Amino acid sequence: MAAKTIVIYPAPILKTPCAPVEDFDAGILEVIEDLVDSMRAGPGSVGVAAPQIGVSLRACVVDVSKNRLGKDNNHGLLLMVNPEILAKSGSAVMREGCMSVPDYTGDVERATEVTLRYREPDGATREFTATGFEAVAIQHEIDHLDGMLFLDRIGSLKTGLFRRKNYK
Amino acid sequence: MNDGSRLTLAHFAVTIIGKDRPGIVADTSEVLYALGCNVEDSSCTMLGGEFAMILIVSHGKPFSKKRLEAEFAAKNSGNGLSAFIRTLKDDEVLYREPAGELCLVSVYGSDKPGIVYRITRELADRGVNITDLNTKLIGSETEPVYVLMLEAALPQGMSADDASQLLENLKKELSVEISVRLITPVSL
Numbered sequence: 324m325a326a327k328t329i330v331i332y333p334a335p336i337l338k339t340p341c342a343p344v345e346d347f348d349a350g351i352l353e354v355i356e357d358l359v360d361s362m363r364a365g366p367g368s369v370g371v372a373a374p375q376i377g378v379s380l381r382a383c384v385v386d387v388s389k390n391r392l393g394k395d396n397n398h399g400l401l402l403m404v405n406p407e408i409l410a411k412s413g414s415a416v417m418r419e420g421c422m423s424v425p426d427y428t429g430d431v432e433r434a435t436e437v438t439l440r441y442r443e444p445d446g447a448t449r450e451f452t453a454t455g456f457e458a459v460a461i462q463h464e465i466d467h468l469d470g471m472l473f474l475d476r477i478g479s480l481k482t483g484l485f486r487r488k489n490y491k
Numbered sequence: 492m493n494d495g496s497r498l499t500l501a502h503f504a505v506t507i508i509g510k511d512r513p514g515i516v517a518d519t520s521e522v523l524y525a526l527g528c529n530v531e532d533s534s535c536t537m538l539g540g541e542f543a544m545i546l547i548v549s550h551g552k553p554f555s556k557k558r559l560e561a562e563f564a565a566k567n568s569g570n571g572l573s574a575f576i577r578t579l580k581d582d583e584v585l586y587r588e589p590a591g592e593l594c595l596v597s598v599y600g601s602d603k604p605g606i607v608y609r610i611t612r613e614l615a616d617r618g619v620n621i622t623d624l625n626t627k628l629i630g631s632e633t634e635p636v637y638v639l640m641l642e643a644a645l646p647q648g649m650s651a652d653d654a655s656q657l658l659e660n661l662k663k664e665l666s667v668e669i670s671v672r673l674i675t676p677v678s679l
Contacts, residue, residue, distance in 0.1 A: 367678045392677065418593075418676040428676035456677070463679040473679070 326364035327376035347446035372467030392456035406441035429477035502579040509572035589644035600667030
């Protein structure tokens with residue numbers, strides 16, 4: 324298959340919730356392969372969701388194993404169809420960027436542990452718990468399937484630390 | 492916007508500052524909107540009881556700084572806001588952010604003269620490029636505490652540990668806490 328051009332905001336597909344995958348056939352396999360190729364082609368990318376390559380289906384891939392923050396704590400290449408987060412805990416703030424929103428980054432608070440269930444491209448159900456950077460990356464990609472961008476989750480401006488003083 | 496099209500625009504750095512009240516941003520952006528200026532980049536915040544705006548604005552050429560100054564002078568007469576405008580050259584407009592690792596340096600401790608100067612001089616001498624900086628005087632009148640937070644791009648090859656090491660001596664000399672942590676954005 325091939326790396327696809329990454330769709331960039333304001334493309335409406337990025338703000339549209341994706342449809343669940345019903346048929347586990349050659350079609351979804353092709354989407355997953357394109358997602359992997361597109362992730363490998365993106366500099367430093369650790370995940371791509373289907374709407375980012377123009378496909379409004381609930382499918383995404385994540386691989387933090389080659390990233391400095393994820394190399395010691397990961398489940399390798401994850402091919403996720405219809406992923407659902409069953410439980411979340413912990414929280415950490417990380418400065419995120421996204422291939423679909425170039426030239427902008429922002430601090431986003433995410434859970435540091437997520438338990439999720441999803442289908443493999445062959446239809447098999449898998450359930451596991453991710454922690455740390457892998458958990459953050461998974462939440463970012465699943466957000467794409469719900470039409471959410473990290474811009475929707477930026478919790479504070481850089482001066483947030485000082486603002487708290489006013490609320491004493 | 493690509494670099495080619497940006498050069499057909501005139502760019503200005505606009506600084507507005509005055510006693511805080513609701514409406515400063517609205518008044519300022521109204522002037523810019525009426526003139527057909529774009530706000531390309533901006534950072535605005537409260538400093539003490541003042542509200543300060545710094546904006547990079549553009550307008551299709553030809554467009555003069557005088558025009559901008561006249562409109563702000565008219566709008567701001569009697570409302571206590573001061574405006575300062577500087578014309579930007581093309582090479583200032585095409586500036587690119589530094590490529591090294593991004594760090595957050597936090598410094599805090601009992602207030603004393605020289606905290607900002609000593610920390611930033613040390614960083615500057617090693618080619619560390621500050622991209623954002625905030626300071627605040629907190630604590631009580633009897634025990635004032637100074638807080639300095641800055642974000643900086645490290646030069647190629649310098650790690651957060653190196654930067655931390657660089658400031659180690661100042662910790663003791665200024666008796667302040669200093670920590671450096673990596674906040675390089677993650678590309679998802």
